[in-house]
Amino acid sequence: MIINWKAAGPLIALGALLVLGTLINGNFLSTGNMTNILTRSSFIGIIAIGATFVISSGSIDLSVGSMAAFIAGVMIMFMNTLKDLTDLMWLVVLAGVLAGAVLGMFAGWLNGILTTRGKIEAFIVTLGTMGIYRSLVTYLADGGTLSLNSQVRSMYRPVYYGDILGIPFPVIIFAAMAVLGYVVLNHTAYGRHVQSVGANEHVARYSAISTDRVKIIAFMIQGACVAMATIIYVPRLGSASSSTGVLWELEAIAAVIIGGTLLKGGYGRIGGTVAGALILTLIGNILNLTDAISNYLNGAVQGVIIIAAVFLQRGIGKKQK
Amino acid sequence: MKFLIKPVAAAFALGAMALATIPTLAADITIGVSIPSATHGWAGGMNWHAAEAKRRLEAANPGLKIIISASGSATEQANALEDMVSVQNIDALVILPFESDPLTDPVRRVKESGAFITVVDRGLSDPTIRNIYVAGDNPGFGRSAGQYIAKTLSDGGKVVAMRGIPTVIDDQRMDGFLAGIKGSKIELLDSKHANWNRDKAFEVMQDFLTRFPKIDAVWAADDDMALGALEAIREAGRETEMFLVGGGGAKDVVAGVRDGNSSIAVTVLYPPAMIATAIDLTAARFISNGPVEGIFNLASPLITKENAAAFYFAKSPY
Numbered sequence: 001m002i003i004n005w006k007a008a009g010p011l012i013a014l015g016a017l018l019v020l021g022t023l024i025n026g027n028f029l030s031t032g033n034m035t036n037i038l039t040r041s042s043f044i045g046i047i048a049i050g051a052t053f054v055i056s057s058g059s060i061d062l063s064v065g066s067m068a069a070f071i072a073g074v075m076i077m078f079m080n081t082l083k084d085l086t087d088l089m090w091l092v093v094l095a096g097v098l099a100g101a102v103l104g105m106f107a108g109w110l111n112g113i114l115t116t117r118g119k120i121e122a123f124i125v126t127l128g129t130m131g132i133y134r135s136l137v138t139y140l141a142d143g144g145t146l147s148l149n150s151q152v153r154s155m156y157r158p159v160y161y162g163d164i165l166g167i168p169f170p171v172i173i174f175a176a177m178a179v180l181g182y183v184v185l186n187h188t189a190y191g192r193h194v195q196s197v198g199a200n201e202h203v204a205r206y207s208a209i210s211t212d213r214v215k216i217i218a219f220m221i222q223g224a225c226v227a228m229a230t231i232i233y234v235p236r237l238g239s240a241s242s243s244t245g246v247l248w249e250l251e252a253i254a255a256v257i258i259g260g261t262l263l264k265g266g267y268g269r270i271g272g273t274v275a276g277a278l279i280l281t282l283i284g285n286i287l288n289l290t291d292a293i294s295n296y297l298n299g300a301v302q303g304v305i306i307i308a309a310v311f312l313q314r315g316i317g318k319k320q321k
Numbered sequence: 322m323k324f325l326i327k328p329v330a331a332a333f334a335l336g337a338m339a340l341a342t343i344p345t346l347a348a349d350i351t352i353g354v355s356i357p358s359a360t361h362g363w364a365g366g367m368n369w370h371a372a373e374a375k376r377r378l379e380a381a382n383p384g385l386k387i388i389i390s391a392s393g394s395a396t397e398q399a400n401a402l403e404d405m406v407s408v409q410n411i412d413a414l415v416i417l418p419f420e421s422d423p424l425t426d427p428v429r430r431v432k433e434s435g436a437f438i439t440v441v442d443r444g445l446s447d448p449t450i451r452n453i454y455v456a457g458d459n460p461g462f463g464r465s466a467g468q469y470i471a472k473t474l475s476d477g478g479k480v481v482a483m484r485g486i487p488t489v490i491d492d493q494r495m496d497g498f499l500a501g502i503k504g505s506k507i508e509l510l511d512s513k514h515a516n517w518n519r520d521k522a523f524e525v526m527q528d529f530l531t532r533f534p535k536i537d538a539v540w541a542a543d544d545d546m547a548l549g550a551l552e553a554i555r556e557a558g559r560e561t562e563m564f565l566v567g568g569g570g571a572k573d574v575v576a577g578v579r580d581g582n583s584s585i586a587v588t589v590l591y592p593p594a595m596i597a598t599a600i601d602l603t604a605a606r607f608i609s610n611g612p613v614e615g616i617f618n619l620a621s622p623l624i625t626k627e628n629a630a631a632f633y634f635a636k637s638p639y
Binding site: 025028032033040138143144145236237239241242284291295296298 | 358359360361362364365366368369484487511512513514517518519520523524525527528529531532545548549552556557573637638639
């Protein structure tokens with residue numbers, strides 16, 4: 001029997017972590033804890049679905065964490081302003097959500113246009129926008145925290161805390177985005193174009209693919225995913241500050257790579273990305289559930305597990321050839 | 322350059338002399354204020370209070386100029402100090418050092434340029450450099466929280482602690498907390514770092530709730546973390562089971578303590594406004610006839626329902 005290590009690697013790592021968690025704490029498999037893990041994974045997971053497109057197309061987006069903080073800040077300020085104009089709270093929330101979505105896609109478009117038409121490396125463009133969005137949210141919050149009006153928040157709250165048949169709302173959105181991302185990446189012409197641009201941009205261009213357009217759309221998908229993650233993030237704590245979303249970009253990229261997508265582009269796996277996001281959340285959860293490991297070593301444990309997970313899907317696969 | 326008085330300043334100075342109520346400086350004085358930038362709530366509050374002090378002191382003292390520079394790291398702060406000496410030609414420096422060891426020599430060089438030195442919060446490795454030291458009480462910060470919990474749960478109880486970013490300050494606070502509960506019947510279930518961050522505190526608290534079926538009190542070594550933890554406790558519907566003790570003095574928390582309508586019963590002051598105290602003392606060196614040099618230990622008192630109103634700043638971002 002031939003095992004597809006690329007696909008199985010992340011799942012084996014995920015399974016191993018589940019076993020480890022169960023051994024460490026009896027409450028690990030409780031519905032409450034499983035719900036927490038899935039809900040918590042949804043932010044990084046949704047962002048990582050977008051990152052799978054950007055990375056498959058051979059680019060990278062470092063701005064997503066700052067972008068999420070900036071979108072959250074603008075949404076909160078926008079909704080607080082609207083709240084004084086109308087008593088229809090559902091309208092305020094809807095307008096805030098739409099504003100977040102538009103802002104996210106615009107931010108993605110900006111990264112894309114600067115990378116392609118501006119002919120600047122994506123690393124530099126998004127390093128720049130990362131700093132810009134981080135500063136803007138700090139500026140908007142006056143260095144402190146932007147808080148959503150409590151009236152608006154009680155209307156918006158179910159978007160994070162609500163559930164359908166016991167499945168939390170963020171998890172449903174995460175699953176829907178994953179399915180949508182899988183279909184687009186694997187079963188549409190656009191998805192194939194993304195991977196061929198990532199594999200070899202010159203060949204793609206000679207094959208009459210509009211490479212700039214493919215890349216810009218990939219960045220816009222990323223922006224839309226960041227906006228979606230932010231839309232479910234805002235009702236959780238109802239606040240945004242300069243420390244919102246710090247290092248989310250690295251977690252999203254890590255989730256994508258753990259999942260088997262190639263950092264150099266040309267090949268993407270949405271299913272793997274989802275597993276990657278769950279693995280990252282599980283590590284944090286398990287470390288919180290035990291005091292066997294010194295708090296100071298948390299980062300080291302995460303590092304070892306990330307490398308081990310990628311080794312599972314690459315190293316062993318190679319040996320078998 | 323100092324004898325060239327700007328026209329506006331001159332007009333102010335003339336007006337001041339005419340009124341003879343506002344004190345005037347013998348010469349123009351420039352005070353440089355070097356602080357960490359607003360990367361989390363507490364630092365944001367500190368930046369705001371520095372700007373408030375600048376506005377107030379400059380309006381009251383013509384000829385006094387205060388330059389505030391916020392830096393993102395110890396290296397950036399060292400660069401900012403060089404600029405203050407070479408470009409701004411400062412007469413006094415108020416510094417809240419990022420870290421003690423790396424900034425000791427840069428501040429020493431400022432001192433060698435003839436400037437008066439005020440150190441805030443964290444001390445330098447060489448205490449002879451400073452003229453004034455405005456010190457926060459980090460061990461006391463933890464101890465106040467520990468003692469309150471030990472007193473409230475005098476029959477014993479189970480407690481979890483939420484720490485900040487692993488640093489010297491954080492260790493001092495944790496050691497203070499342990500000293501505060503020492504000898505009592507309090508059982509510390511576990512402590513975890515939540516990096517002074519609301520999101521991280523939410524997740525750490527969720528996992529504490531999963532892990533421990535019974536928790537009587539939570540110590541969050543920062544009010545931002547207390548607010549994140551509170552949200553997780555509410556979601557689990559366990560807010561009647563336990564109370565929280567915060568720290569820092571964030572306005573949302575102080576307001577909750579004042580109104581008595583929150584699970585955060587008390588918080589421990591670690592005032593971001595200490596930067597204003599330091600700027601005032603430094604300005605007094607040039608304005609007042611009273612001596613100011615020495616060490617000022619700011620207390621970390623409990624903020625309770627009775628005294629909360631005094632610690633509430635409506636306009637501060639923290």
